[in-house]
Ligand code: SF4
């Protein structure tokens with residue numbers, strides 16, 4: 001587990017080291033909507049761009065205060081030179097703030113290629129076809145950056161490696177539900193998988209799950225479901241578990257949304273990617289609240305959840321609008337809900353401790 | 366009702382708009398029960414709805430009506446009580462407040478809105494709209510249709526792919542409307558409306574072009590009002606005739622060199638949304654010889670393409686994928702802004718920062734950086750366009766005075 005945690009905490013060094021050893025290129029990716037398999041099949045390493053908790057002093061020169069802190073922090077990291085090793089960045093059409101990263105990184109980050117991927121904002125058959133055409137254009141760019149052509153064989157191999165990773169993460173999700181694995185440990189696995197070559201992550205995961213299966217399940221702790229708009233580290237989850245919560249299911253982009261559904265490997269590769277990444281990523285920007293609630297039911301099923309904690313970053317419209325609906329629905333099925341509109345800062349974590357402790361005491365009953 | 370906070374109107378034709386709008390809302394309320402009613406966001410093509418005799422209500426405009434009648438805080442408070450954070454769009458909070466009601470909610474202007482049978486939203490400009498409409502759909506328990514538009518930044522997806530996708534969205538939309546109304550779209554009738562709408566667009570492009578004249582024949586004080594028919598009555602004869610009269614009045618003012626102020630000392634661009642509850646701010650500069658001569662939020666600068674297809678939907682798809690520079694990425698917004706500054710002889714820019722409107726707000730600091738690099742004086746005003754509670758008159762006025770001082774002294778130096 002140390003290797004996985006190290007990959008996250010020293011992600012920049014890990015990526016630079018990989019580049020030096022392999023002589024290959026690294027492509028930065030925002031959000032779950034970019035088919036990483038294409039980057040992988042071009043022989044390049046996709047890495048998820050993450051922010052940090054430090055003050056976005058540079059980011060503040062380019063973005064106002066009342067915006068989602070996560071993308072601004074990502075730009076801040078780039079402006080401070082932490083992402084100088086990126087050979088390209090892919091910005092999907094996900095939300096207002098992520099869209100703004102396209103112009104901001106092009107103008108300010110000094111990265112050779114900044115590509116905008118048109119992801120439809122509505123799930124429809126025509127949307128899949130349009131998204132597939134956007135992927136054809138994206139594939140052409142990746143071939144140009146890497147100097148390699150992407151054959152359908154190499155794409156099928158990439159899909160298999162990624163599906164393998166997804167099934168390992170789904171198994172870990174099951175083990176978390178059975179209380180053999182903590183919420184923090186699973187999130188370390190998910191985030192590290194976004195930051196390193198998938199085969200290496202698959203090997204580490206197989207070894208690690210072997211060891212986890214031998215554990216005896218935890219019995220204390222109140223069973224918690226967590227939904228978050230974006231938590232790009234484990235601090236908030238650590239706080240919940242420190243307060244006696246035991247996270248057994250999640251709806252997070254750095255969690256189940258990333259790996260819950262596999263790519264149909266029987267389908268023509270590009271079409272299969274378009275279908276999976278458009279129809280099967282439960283993001284509120286393109287999925288209406290009723291379908292989102294349906295997805296949340298799926299992730300909670302069978303884990304005997306006692307309470308729900310929802311954490312939305314400030315100024316995140318697509319999650320803030322959905323919240324009243326989800327709260328009403330979850331409470332209607334007897335699940336108390338604790339809500340935070342946060343900024344993911346250190347100071348804020350301390351203020352949230354009391355609310356979480358009180359909530360968990362109440363659930364313990 | 367000319368209150369101190371509504372803008373001073375200089376042109377006769379502008380004065381026609383309040384009556385047009387009142388009639389529009391009264392007719393919509395009157396027809397309720399007869400026709401299907403659709404609550405729509407901006408960007409939903411009214412030509413299609415009119416061609417199918419559907420009663421279209423544009424709720425964003427209604428929110429600006431509430432704000433301009435100084436009713437926004439009451440509605441916003443009720444919206445926030447329903448779980449809407451103050452972060453989200455002022456229009457959404459006003460509408461949710463109007464929908465959910467409550468004892469402290471003010472009396473709805475124009476007697477309120479016709480009850481909707483379904484909702485239609487266009488995804489193009491912000492996350493807020495889709496989220497807000499999805500919530501209304503849940504609250505009212507009626508269907509919601511999302512028209513998806515590609516973002517189309519500079520260097521984005523190919524033109525053809527965008528047009529083909531947009532056309533599929535319009536076809537799906539017509540299919541949805543046919544299901545809701547049980548009637549078929551008469552494409553001949555739609556063609557007629559599309560032609561009328563194109564004429565109105567082209568006349569408005571002429572008007573924007575004419576506003577380059579010195580002195581400014583029409584300022585933002587009038588412009589934010591005269592934009593209304595083109596947005597909500599596109600595809601009607603009345604709308605075309607309105608803009609013909611407006612164009613005639615403007616050309617006459619240019620011939621006679623009639624400006625907004627006796628002596629035009631400096632010309633400003635208003636970038637972003639106006640403060641609907643205090644439009645008089647647009648005239649604030651006039652006592653000092655300053656004019657807000659152009660605003661680029663609803664800017665139209667491309668004439669409609671000649672009809673290329675028998676099916677009007679295909680033409681609409683192509684014209685709707687024409688550049689929407691202001692609602693897109695920073696490079697296009699900056700390009701248009703710098704172009705407007707050059708062609709309209711602008712001396713300074715007001716950057717209206719509206720914290721709850723993500724589309725406008727997110728890019729304003731970067732736009733400011735670009736203007737600073739080009740040495741163009743600018744002033745950032747940070748307050749909500751609809752929610753009056755964020756507005757502090759004193760603080761805003763002191764900052765405006767300082768900016769006016771700077772503009773006048775620059776002019777003194779013959780800059
Ligand atoms: S948390 Fe919300 S606003 Fe922030 S990047 Fe994610 S979807 Fe966008």
Ligand code: SF4
Nearest residue numbers: 454491493722723724
């Ligand atoms: S957030 Fe801005 S663009 Fe979106 S609906 Fe509100 S005012 Fe309009």
